[in-house]
Amino acid sequence: MTADYAHAVREHRIDLLLRGEDLAALIEMIPRDDHLLIENVAVSPAFQRQGLGRTLMAHAEHVASTLGHNVIRLYTNQRFAENIAFYRRLGYTIDAEEQWHSGVIVHMHKSIAPSGLA
Structure with missing residues (x-):
C-alpha cells in the first residue's frame, strides 16, 4: 500500500460513522474546484x-x-466488480477505464443538484 494517511488526515475531509463507540465506517473526500472526489469508502467487516x-x-x-x-x-x-455494481446502482456512470500498473482503474461520476437548486 502506498497511501500517505498522515497527508490524507491533514489535507482531505474524512468523516467517520460510529455505532456506539465503534468506528463502523468512514469516507474520505477531496473537494476540487469543480467536483467532489471520493477517495475512499471503508466499512468495517463487522x-x-x-x-x-x-x-x-x-x-x-x-x-x-x-x-x-x-x-x-x-x-x-x-477487479472490484461488486463495488462497480454498487456505484452503478447509486446512479454513477463509468467515464473511462485506465491501465495502471498490473490493473485497470475505472473512473466514475454522478451528477447531482447543488444546494438550493434542487
Missing part, C-alpha cells in the same frame, strides 16, 4: 451489509451539494 456504504455515499452527495458542486467523482479497481 458492520458490512447494513447499508452504511449507502449512507456514506448519500452523505457525500450532501457534502458536494453544500459545496455547490454538481458532480461527484470516484475511481475503483476493475
